[in-house]
Amino acid sequence: MNMEKTIDESKQGEHLVIEQKEGNTRKLFIESYGCAMNFSDSEIVASILSEQGFNTTQNLEDADLVLVNTCSIRDKAEQTVRKRLEKYNAVKRINPKMKVGVLGCMAERLKTKFLEEEKIVDLVVGPDAYKDLPNLLAEVDEGRDAINVILSKEETYGDIAPVRLNTNGVTAFVSITRGCDNMCTFCVVPFTRGRERSRDPQSIIGEVNDLWNKGYKEITLLGQNVDSYLWYGGGLKKDFIKATEMQKATAVHFAQLLELCAKAQPKMRIRFSTSNPQDLTLDVIEMMAKYDNICKHIHLPVQSGSNRILKAMNRLHTREEYFELIDNIKRILPNSAISQDLIAGFPTETEQDHQDTLSLMEYVKYNFGYMFTYSERPGTMAERKMEDDVPEDVKKRRLAEIVQLQREHSEIKTKAYLNTTVEVLIERESKKSNEQWSGRTSQNIVAVFPKEHYKIGDLVNVKVTDCTSATLIGEATGYSKDN
Ligand code: SAH
Ligand code: F3S
Numbered sequence: 001m002n003m004e005k006t007i008d009e010s011k012q013g014e015h016l017v018i019e020q021k022e023g024n025t026r027k028l029f030i031e032s033y034g035c036a037m038n039f040s041d042s043e044i045v046a047s048i049l050s051e052q053g054f055n056t057t058q059n060l061e062d063a064d065l066v067l068v069n070t071c072s073i074r075d076k077a078e079q080t081v082r083k084r085l086e087k088y089n090a091v092k093r094i095n096p097k098m099k100v101g102v103l104g105c106m107a108e109r110l111k112t113k114f115l116e117e118e119k120i121v122d123l124v125v126g127p128d129a130y131k132d133l134p135n136l137l138a139e140v141d142e143g144r145d146a147i148n149v150i151l152s153k154e155e156t157y158g159d160i161a162p163v164r165l166n167t168n169g170v171t172a173f174v175s176i177t178r179g180c181d182n183m184c185t186f187c188v189v190p191f192t193r194g195r196e197r198s199r200d201p202q203s204i205i206g207e208v209n210d211l212w213n214k215g216y217k218e219i220t221l222l223g224q225n226v227d228s229y230l231w232y233g234g235g236l237k238k239d240f241i242k243a244t245e246m247q248k249a250t251a252v253h254f255a256q257l258l259e260l261c262a263k264a265q266p267k268m269r270i271r272f273s274t275s276n277p278q279d280l281t282l283d284v285i286e287m288m289a290k291y292d293n294i295c296k297h298i299h300l301p302v303q304s305g306s307n308r309i310l311k312a313m314n315r316l317h318t319r320e321e322y323f324e325l326i327d328n329i330k331r332i333l334p335n336s337a338i339s340q341d342l343i344a345g346f347p348t349e350t351e352q353d354h355q356d357t358l359s360l361m362e363y364v365k366y367n368f369g370y371m372f373t374y375s376e377r378p379g380t381m382a383e384r385k386m387e388d389d390v391p392e393d394v395k396k397r398r399l400a401e402i403v404q405l406q407r408e409h410s411e412i413k414t415k416a417y418l419n420t421t422v423e424v425l426i427e428r429e430s431k432k433s434n435e436q437w438s439g440r441t442s443q444n445i446v447a448v449f450p451k452e453h454y455k456i457g458d459l460v461n462v463k464v465t466d467c468t469s470a471t472l473i474g475e476a477t478g479y480s481k482d483n
Pocket of ligand 1: 223
């Protein structure tokens with residue numbers, strides 16, 4: 001692709017590099033909500049549309065086409081998108097030629113209902129249909145609404161080189177699997193993103209090499225359930241049983257993919273997210289130990305500490321099995337960080353179940369986490385078979401207790417780094433001071449320190465002199481040996 005790198009003037013302080021294609025005249029405003037996968041998908045969409053004459057703009061008022069990549073994971077996420085549509089509506093009154101499209105999980109969940117409910121929407125495109133955008137846009141240009149929400153068995157967008165959006169030029173997402181086969185009873189993702197399939201390792205390595213050559217220093221391999229990665233020549237994970245003996249013998253699993261990435265670019269930092277406890281195998285943990293450039297952080301959502309609730313959620317492991325996994329991680333990777341996702345107030349959750357969650361947290365002592373109250377999602381097993389019976393105020397109180405305990409644990413964990421030296425990749429200016437850099441350690445802990453002569457993309461050693469519950473504060477003592 002004939003991409004020219006330009007720095008967006010308004011964002012220069014933030015060092016945002018925007019890739020634009022020469023000769024493109026139409027303007028695309030694209031924004032993303034929800035998980036990292038949505039942000040990554042938007043980069044694929046921007047790439048497809050750059051071939052259709054669109055360059056991105058940061059300015060909504062300028063746009064010929066506005067796309068919003070949406071999230072359905074909780075009701076609140078959907079409400080946020082509805083509010084944005086109101087904003088677009090106001091802009092469209094001034095610029096009636098502007099077209100509005102909805103992408104992602106809400107598009108897939110609501111389908112034609114979107115066109116009926118939101119008059120402003122011209123275009124609805126589900127997560128597997130982005131390659132159809134040129135055809136859909138042609139319809140929209142002729143004045144008709146257009147929709148494609150067909151889910152795919154093969155689509156991984158492995159052949160599309162993403163246009164990096166709002167990038168710091170240092171860290172990037174690389175998508176490796178799409179969809180999810182797990183059917184956790186609370187979760188809408190299997191319905192909106194379809195069945196699980198993995199991307200060709202060669203195209204993944206190609207993207208990693210390309211990113212390194214463009215100056216990127218860290219990638220995050222993305223999937224709903226990365227440990228379940230399995231390449232056997234294409235197709236759905238569930239069809240692997242039908243694979244030939246040859247395909248089975250040459251299949252690539254996640255630990256092997258990690259090794260391929262770590263070896264392809266020995267100085268590139270490799271992260272991955274998300275790990276599902278039932279699929280995180282010992283060989284992945286051992287592979288993390290084997291390569292310095294694989295970051296020592298595991299995001300390991302548990303959702304609940306109660307065996308009864310885990311079962312009702314269709315999480316396919318027990319509390320005891322989770323502890324065993326945690327013990328293995330701590331043994332094989334003593335310097336690693338572990339983070340969680342937790343849900344408070346799943347249907348039928350009792351005070352005892354909630355206490356089980358708190359005691360699980362005490363056992364693990366997570367470095368950080370993402371915590372939510374249960375939000376009933378239409379069409380999920382929990383919505384169909386269970387009553388959303390924990391009162392909102394009880395959900396909120398339990399969540400507050402979980403958040404408070406996490407804060408205490410985060411503080412214990414960050415304090416343990418005081419007076420040690422950590423290796424930090426500089427990503428951006430600190431939000432609090434333009435005289436400080438902000439970056440992350442291998443363990444995914446944020447560190448800030450005076451800029452001195454260092455620059456974005458440098459890997460530096462930082463002596464930790466102070467901390468808050470989530471952030472390390474220190475001073476650089478020099479470049480890392482791996483810089
Ligand atoms: N694939 C990931 C998580 C996907 S969704 C995994 O393996 O767990 C991200 C997080 O959102 C989940 O881990 C869960 O904690 C939360 N979440 C999902 N559905 C939810 C719901 N209905 N209500 C509240 N939180 C939810
Ligand atoms: Fe959702 Fe469970 Fe998959 S949380 S994304 S169904 S692993």
